[in-house]
Amino acid sequence: MLDAWRDLVLGSSCVGCSRPGRLLCSPCRAALVPSPAPAWPTPRPPGLREPWAAAAYDGTVRAMILGHKEHRLLALARPLGDLLAVAADAAVDDLLGAAPLHPAVPLLLVPVPSRPSTVRERGHAPTTALTRVAAERLSAGGRPARCVSLLRTRPGLADQSGLDARSRSVNLAGAFRVHAPTLRRLARLGRPWHVLVCDDVLTTGATAAEAQRALDAVGLHPLAAVAVAATKLRR
Ligand SMILES: [Zn+2]
DSSP: OHHHHHHHHHOOBOTTTOOBSSSSOHHHHHTOOOOOEEOOOSSOOTTOOOEEEEEESSHHHHHHHHHHHHSOOGGGHHHHHHHHHHHHHHHHHHHHHHSOOOTTSOEEEEEOOOOHHHHHHHTSOHHHHHHHHHHHHHHHTTOOEEEOOOEEEOTTOOOOTTOOHHHHHHHHTTOEEEOHHHHHHHHHHOOOOEEEEEEEEESSSHHHHHHHHHHHTTTOOOOEEEEEEEOOOOO
16 A cells, blocks of 8 residues: 555656565565675786675666666665675675774775766766665664765766776776865874775676775775675676
């Protein structure tokens, strides 16, 4: 009844199964069981640090990501951000076993930026929205995290979709830079951070590696890259 009312008022349907009502119906939401795991692409881009994803990029997760990104279904930021938080949590748990990581040091979640023209066309910055939700979710779960949009794209960066792996890496060389005023604001907080690069989809890993490089250049060395979902690469 409530879903029917929502459909009447909002004209929406589930992105997973097209059932009229919520953007993500209860059965589709229940079927959405995250399986966070390392998601190394083949081949591995040079310099990429441990990539983690919460799910495979197919089915309902793919429909959610596209719906949120391309069709401005903004309410999907919450379930997608929850998945990103699961990936970040798993990555940090894993690193705590291996690296000199301090559990009390907060996480700095840095979203991979979209080109300004893309943000204008879409009317929102999807990855930043998901990353904000993930930071809230992690903090609420006792792992303090903050989303800071430190990165900007360089002028002239082409849209990555439609490029093959080789063209992507050429296009991406020097793709990102750290926004100096944001870095200064961050420095004023004066604490160490464990830095994670955040994205919606991990494809070749080249974007994440480039974002990590840009952060390395200012001394914020990311520990890992985390994404909602990872594609299965076809070589
Ligand atoms: Zn559904």
